[in-house]
Amino acid sequence: MTVFVIRRFMQSIAVLAVTAVIVFIGIYAIGDPAEMLIAPDASPAERAQVIASLGLDKPLWEQFFTFVWNALHGDLGRSFVFNRPSISLIFERLPATLELTLVGLFIALVIGIPLGLLSGLKPNSATDEVIMTGSIFGFSLPSFWQGMMLIMIFSVWLGWLPSTGRGQMGEFLGIHSSLFTLDGLTHLILPAINLSLFKLSLVIRLTRTGVRETMPLDFVKFARAKGLSERRIVFVHVFKNILIPLITVIGLELGSMLAFAVVTETIFAWPGIGKLLIDSIMRLDRPVVVAYLLVIVSLFIFINFVVDVLYSLVDPRVRLGEAS
Amino acid sequence: MKSMKFLLAGVAATVFTMGAAQAADLTIGSATEPSAIDPQFSRTGNNQNIAQSVFDRLVQTDAAINMEPALAVSWANTDPLTWQVKLRNGVKFHDGNPLTAEDVIFSLTRAKDIPNSPAPFSGNVAAIDSMKVIDNLTIEFKTKKPTPDFMEQIGFVYIVEKKVAEGAKIEDFNSGKAAIGTGAYKFKSWTPGDNLQLARNDAFWGKKQDFDNVTIKFISNDASRVAALRSGAVDLIDAVPPGDVKTIQGISGLKVFSTASSRLIYLALDSARDKSPFVTDKDGKPLEKNPLKDVKVRTALSELINRQLIIDRILDGSAEAAGQLVPNGVAGNDPSIKAVAFNADDAKKLLAEAGYKDGFGITIHTSNDRFPGDAEVAQALGQMFARGGLKVNGVVAQPYNVYTKGASAGEFSAFIFSLGNSTPTSATGLRNLLMSVNKDAGAGSFNRTKYSNPAFDQAMQTATAEFDAKKRIELLQKATNMVFADVPVIPLYWQKVHWAGKANLTYVANMTEDTTPVLAGTAK
Numbered sequence: 001m002t003v004f005v006i007r008r009f010m011q012s013i014a015v016l017a018v019t020a021v022i023v024f025i026g027i028y029a030i031g032d033p034a035e036m037l038i039a040p041d042a043s044p045a046e047r048a049q050v051i052a053s054l055g056l057d058k059p060l061w062e063q064f065f066t067f068v069w070n071a072l073h074g075d076l077g078r079s080f081v082f083n084r085p086s087i088s089l090i091f092e093r094l095p096a097t098l099e100l101t102l103v104g105l106f107i108a109l110v111i112g113i114p115l116g117l118l119s120g121l122k123p124n125s126a127t128d129e130v131i132m133t134g135s136i137f138g139f140s141l142p143s144f145w146q147g148m149m150l151i152m153i154f155s156v157w158l159g160w161l162p163s164t165g166r167g168q169m170g171e172f173l174g175i176h177s178s179l180f181t182l183d184g185l186t187h188l189i190l191p192a193i194n195l196s197l198f199k200l201s202l203v204i205r206l207t208r209t210g211v212r213e214t215m216p217l218d219f220v221k222f223a224r225a226k227g228l229s230e231r232r233i234v235f236v237h238v239f240k241n242i243l244i245p246l247i248t249v250i251g252l253e254l255g256s257m258l259a260f261a262v263v264t265e266t267i268f269a270w271p272g273i274g275k276l277l278i279d280s281i282m283r284l285d286r287p288v289v290v291a292y293l294l295v296i297v298s299l300f301i302f303i304n305f306v307v308d309v310l311y312s313l314v315d316p317r318v319r320l321g322e323a324s
Numbered sequence: 325m326k327s328m329k330f331l332l333a334g335v336a337a338t339v340f341t342m343g344a345a346q347a348a349d350l351t352i353g354s355a356t357e358p359s360a361i362d363p364q365f366s367r368t369g370n371n372q373n374i375a376q377s378v379f380d381r382l383v384q385t386d387a388a389i390n391m392e393p394a395l396a397v398s399w400a401n402t403d404p405l406t407w408q409v410k411l412r413n414g415v416k417f418h419d420g421n422p423l424t425a426e427d428v429i430f431s432l433t434r435a436k437d438i439p440n441s442p443a444p445f446s447g448n449v450a451a452i453d454s455m456k457v458i459d460n461l462t463i464e465f466k467t468k469k470p471t472p473d474f475m476e477q478i479g480f481v482y483i484v485e486k487k488v489a490e491g492a493k494i495e496d497f498n499s500g501k502a503a504i505g506t507g508a509y510k511f512k513s514w515t516p517g518d519n520l521q522l523a524r525n526d527a528f529w530g531k532k533q534d535f536d537n538v539t540i541k542f543i544s545n546d547a548s549r550v551a552a553l554r555s556g557a558v559d560l561i562d563a564v565p566p567g568d569v570k571t572i573q574g575i576s577g578l579k580v581f582s583t584a585s586s587r588l589i590y591l592a593l594d595s596a597r598d599k600s601p602f603v604t605d606k607d608g609k610p611l612e613k614n615p616l617k618d619v620k621v622r623t624a625l626s627e628l629i630n631r632q633l634i635i636d637r638i639l640d641g642s643a644e645a646a647g648q649l650v651p652n653g654v655a656g657n658d659p660s661i662k663a664v665a666f667n668a669d670d671a672k673k674l675l676a677e678a679g680y681k682d683g684f685g686i687t688i689h690t691s692n693d694r695f696p697g698d699a700e701v702a703q704a705l706g707q708m709f710a711r712g713g714l715k716v717n718g719v720v721a722q723p724y725n726v727y728t729k730g731a732s733a734g735e736f737s738a739f740i741f742s743l744g745n746s747t748p749t750s751a752t753g754l755r756n757l758l759m760s761v762n763k764d765a766g767a768g769s770f771n772r773t774k775y776s777n778p779a780f781d782q783a784m785q786t787a788t789a790e791f792d793a794k795k796r797i798e799l800l801q802k803a804t805n806m807v808f809a810d811v812p813v814i815p816l817y818w819q820k821v822h823w824a825g826k827a828n829l830t831y832v833a834n835m836t837e838d839t840t841p842v843l844a845g846t847a848k
Contacts, residue, residue, distance in 0.1 A: 035728035037442035039367050040743060041752050043766035046447050053440050081359045082516075083440045083494050093517060148547055155555035164353070164543050164552045165518050269543040269552075271517030279544070282693075284725045 004308075012301045016294060020071070023293045024064055032056075033080055033284040054080055067290070076294065077287030081280070086291035090273055096166055097265070097272030099177055101257045103188055104195035105250070112200045113246075116207025117234065123212060131204060138201030147194040147267035154190060162187050164269040191268040195261055199253055206249060210242030243314050251307035259296045350535040350829075353549045353558035354839050357542040359442075361514060362497035363482035363505070364435050366443040369744075369837060374540075375482050376840045377522055378418075379505035382409065382428070383479035387834040387843075388653045389586065391476065391748040394530075395423065395483055395506065404470035404791065405453075411461040415529045417485045418510045425457045430486035432478060439494075447766070448477045472791045476748055508533050508842045517542060522841065538841040553578065553824055560825035562839040566642035566696050572824045581823040583833035584644045586654050586745040589695065591629075591688075591705065591814040593622055594737045596774045602737035604685035606715050615684050616737065622811035623664075624674040625738075628712035629705060630666040635817055638700045643817035648808050649745065649753050651818045654835070656750025658801040661808055663815070671712050683713040689730070689739040692721035695819065702740055731772050742819075743770065746836045750800055751788055758812050759784055773813070780807040 034051050042050070051057050055066065067077060076087045119128040155163035167187030170180025178184025214220065215238065223233045262274035269275075273292065280288040311318045356370035363375035376384075382396035399409045415423040432452065435445040451474060453466040467474060485504050492502035503511035508530060509522035522538040541558055543549040546565045552558045554575065564572065564580065572578050593616045594600040600614045615621045631645035645663035650656055675683065686709065690702035699721040706719040722730070731739050745753040760776040761768035767781070768774075780803055787799035808815070823831050823839070832843040 031725040031727075032729040032732070035732055036725055039443035040770055041447075041747070041756055042443065042769060043447045043450070044761075044763040044769050045450070045766060046444060047769060049446065050442055050444070054442070078440065080440075080442060083360065083365070084498075089516075096517075148551070151548065151551045151555070155557065156551055159555060162557050163555055164548060164557055165541050166515075266545045267548050269518070269541065269545070269548060271515060271542075275517055275544075282723075282725055 005305075008301075008305055012298070015301065016297060019297045020068070020290070020294060021064075023290050024067060025060070027284075027286050027289050028060055028063075031284050033286060036284045037080055067287075076291035079280075079285050079288045081283055081285045081288075086285075086288040087295075089276060089288060090292055090295055093271055093273045093276050095177070096270060097258055097261055097274060099179060100188065100191055100195060100261060100264070100270060100272060101254065103179070103192040104257060104261075105199065105254060107192060107196040108199035108203050109250075112203025113207050116204040117211060119204065120208040120211025120215070121234065123208075128208075132208075135201035135204045138197045138204075141197075143194065143198060143263045144267065146197055147191075147264060150190050150194055151267070161190050163190060166271055191264050191270050194268070195257060195264045199257070202249065202253065203246070206246055207242060210245060211238060214238045214241045240314060244311065247307055247310050247314065251303050251310075255296075255300045255303045258299060348534070348536045350538045350560065350841055350844060351558045352538065352540045352839065352841065352844075353543045353552045353561040354540050355542075355544055355546070355549060355561075355563035356839075357517070357544075358514075358520075360494050360498060361500070361503045361511065362438070362492075362494055363484065364431070364438050364445055365441050365494065365497075367445055367480075368443050369746075373839050374520060376507070376838060377509045377538075377842055378503060378507045378511045379482040379484065380415075380507050381480050381482055382411075383475055385746075385748060385836060387583065387832050389746070389748050389835050390655075391479070394479075395428070396475075396479065399475050401474070401791070405467050407465040407467065407474055408458070409463050409465065409475075411463070412529060413461060415506050416527050417488075417506055418504045418525060418527075419485070419488065420527075421485060421487065423483070423485075423506055424460050425463045427486045428463060428483055429455045429457065430490070431483045432481055434484065434489065435481050445481045448481050450766075451477055470789060470791070472789065472793075472796060473749070473751065480747075509538060512537075533842070534845045535841060540841075550824075560823060560829055560831060560844060562823050564822035564824045566640040566820070566822070569640065569642065569822050569824075577827050579825055579827045579829070581825070581831040581833040582642075582820055583835060584651055585819050585821045585837050586650050586835045587695075587742055587819045587821075587837065588646055588649055588745070589643075589698075589701070589740065589742045589816045589819060590646075591625075591816060592731075592739050592741055592773050593625070593811075593814065594734070594773050595622060595812070596776060597734075600737040601735060602687035602689075602717070604715075604717060606682060606685060608685055608715075608717060611684060615678065615680055618678045619810055620674045620678040621680065622814065624671040624678070624712070625709065626664045626811055626814045627667045627671040627674070628708050628714075629664070629814065629816065630708060631663055631817055633666075634701055634704050638697045638704060639817070642696070642820040642822070644820065646815040646817050648804050648815060649743075649757065650750040651835075654745065654750060655748060655797050656754070656800040656804060658804050661805060663817075668712055675713065683715060685715040685717045686738055687717045687736075688719045689727070689736040690719070690721050691724040691727040691740070694724040694727075695742055698740060701816070705740075734772070734774070739772075740816075741772070744837065749797065750804065751784075751796075754784060754800070754803065754807070755788070758807055775812045777807055777810060777812065780810075 034056055038047055038050050079086050079089055082089060115131050119131045122128055151163040154161045167178045167184035168181045169176050169178050172180045178188060220233060223237055261272060262278050265272045265274040277292050358371040358374045359366055363379040380395045382394060383391050384394040386392055395412055396409050397412050399407060401407045432449050435449050438444055451467045451471045453468045456464045458464050488502050488504045496502040498514060500511050508525055508528045510525050512521035512523050514520045520540045524533050524536050543552055549561045550568050553561045569580055573580050595616045598614055600616060603611050603614055605611050635643045647661045647663040688702050688706050690698050692699040702719045706716040710716045730736060743753060743757055755767050756770040759767035760781050761771050761774055783803035783806055787796055787803055790796040790799055821837050823833060825831055828847050830845045830847050
């Protein structure tokens with residue numbers, strides 16, 4: 001385990017370094033931030049002043065090494081637009097996205113796994129057909145359109161749920177979240193559903209496939225022969241076996257939901273990091289884009305690490321750190 | 325069924341009581357968000373929206389960009405280099421302290437050095453040589469050189485309170501600690517990406533506001549913003565997409581507020597260089613001579629454009645055909661210059677006279693996410709030019725953040741751009757867009773094609789040095805007339821801008837495209 005952790009850590013550093021180079025050069029190649037930031041009626045003297053103050057007059061290599069030097073000292077740069085440390089902009093908005101993602105994932109799992117089990121246990125039944133057909137919608141309808149439809153139906157026509165922004169925040173055990181107030185929860189429902197629909201379909205299908213694959217295996221027959229109840233067979237023995245692919249996919253999906261909930265956050269005006277990223281790219285706020293991607297890469301590294309550890313817990317055959 | 329009815333009744337009752345309780349509150353859904361609360365940090369539109377609500381300037385503009393007194397009540401120049409400005413009596417900051425000459429001098433000094441400001445007000449205060457307190461409410465300014473539009477420059481800098489803002493960081497403004505102004509609303513809080521809250525300033529020197537509390541929600545997506553208005557989540561939205569104007573007008577209980585803005589959409593032509601990168605002969609080979617240098621060719625291109633068709637079919641009527649920089653109503657507009665009319669025959673004749681009887685090849689560049697219909701308008705222009713006998717090699721649409729760099733670097737031959745005019749006269753716009761590029765004189769900073777017309781430069785210098793306001797406008801009109809006869813850019817149209825709100829609200833649709841609660845009220 002210790003060896004595994006150390007090796008992982010070294011790999012992570014390398015990945016971060018490579019990402020930093022690629023992202024920095026990539027964003028440098030797009031456009032000119034000065035064009036985006038400076039007021040159109042600025043005088044040439046003002047332009048020069050702004051360009052110098054943002055360090056944009058320096059050559060690429062110098063900008064890059066300044067960035068690396070500062071990054072090694074824990075400073076990922078200041079946003080051109082907000083003139084605040086980019087890292088604090090990101091962490092200021094991370095909770096909103098985290099909240100949305102976790103609730104979305106919760107919905108996907110709590111509804112998806114039972115539906116998948118139901119389909120998998122009674123393949124080709126009417127229930128299975130309905131669930132499978134339903135999941136096609138979740139897959140194939142674009143997230144953007146789903147979001148607009150949710151707003152049209154539940155906000156504009158029925159007027160039941162709010163469609164924009166984050167609701168009132170509550171405090172519980174020192175954590176600030178809109179999960180703790182009624183207003184906050186109602187604001188959360190639509191975006192969370194929007195974000196979860198695709199994952200929901202994915203979970204249903206993964207679970208169904210897993211069940212279908214596992215049910216005919218010898219150990220299930222053996223368990224039946226032993227006289228175990230069907231309930232115990234499904235919920236303990238079969239379930240454990242279908243968890244491995246689920247954990248892998250959920251792990252990756254959690255990362256991508258966190259990083260790229262952009263569409264949902266834009267439609268529902270949710271103040272999360274996805275929206276920050278897209279705004280920053282549009283405005284060529286380079287420090288924020290670079291810092292954001294580095295944070296996200298770290299996040300993915302962490303999630304993958306957790307997934308690997310979870311494997312070894314769920315499946316005793318998996319041993320960490322023995323790959324070499 | 326019965327329970328359903330109950331439920332609906334319940335919902336209706338909730339909605340109704342909510343409406344009654346919030347009668348004196350206003351929620352605005354805004355497409356843009358400020359980058360900071362410090363009013364001097366950036367003079368871009370999104371920051372001005374908030375700054376205007378919380379802070380004041382020495383002067384302000386009305387809906388048609390006419391200058392009117394605000395914190396200054398009167399000003400006069402005793403000699404060409406000296407100005408005396410009288411401040412309004414009895415103005416109080418939100419913390420109760422009175423406005424003094426010291427605060428104004430501090431604010432104008434501070435405007436020069438806001439750290440890392442991307443769009444500072446430094447140009448507005450560049451003309452000041454020295455400032456002197458005459459009494460508590462009178463300031464004497466000395467300028468470096470005669471500056472007839474001095475008040476138009478210093479007048480639009482936001483005034484902060486010296487005691488509070490001295491040494492305050494950008495975070496202090498964002499948190500509200502230093503966000504103390506004299507404006508109609510007091511700053512309450514800002515949650516970036518989500519909302520901003522204001523409360524009425526009961527001690528405001530101007531017109532008493534109709535709303536106790538104002539929430540501005542940031543909803544950047546067009547469809548979501550419209551949906552938020554329709555669902556009642558917000559009372560007023562800005563930047564209504566032209567395509568939705570008809571729909572909203574058809575909904576009872578909603579109202580649209582529109583005006584022609586002073587944002588000009590134009591086609592810039594690479595007319596100054598001997599060779600242009602995207603001009604070719606009919607076979608696609610580069611041309612030795614740049615046809616765009618010839619005013620006959622530029623006029624012909626302008627005549628090939630059917631502006632009204634573009635406005636009706638692509639922009640849903642949300643524009644006004646343009647023939648010069650600023651629309652009617654803004655000082656400097658010359659009513660005698662009309663938008664160039666569609667005239668294919670004359671265009672062909674002009675092209676033949678210029679030696680391009682069979683046309684030439686051209687590529688049009690445009691952004692595709694900057695303003696409504698930018699990519700579609702470029703396509704229409706391509707078709708119109710092709711109809712006039714030109715060979716259109718392509719219409720290239722790029723995201724704005726990529727596009728601007730190419731446009732400024734002179735990589736295009738014909739490209740679409742916009743210029744919003746937010747100053748009371750056309751002088752600033754003319755100077756930035758059409759005067760020869762001259763860093764020392766501060767001219768031509770937006771002149772991407774490096775167009776140069778010495779006679780026009782001279783006319784502008786004469787106009788801006790004129791102290792008599794009426795004469796200055798006449799001189800500006802003359803300069804405008806002279807320069808547009810030479811087709812420096814092809815003016816296409818002025819955008820119309822729309823706000824939409826509940827029928828019990830009023831909103832002053834304004835040419836500067838400002839969204840601020842100060843301009844909203846309840847219908848009487």
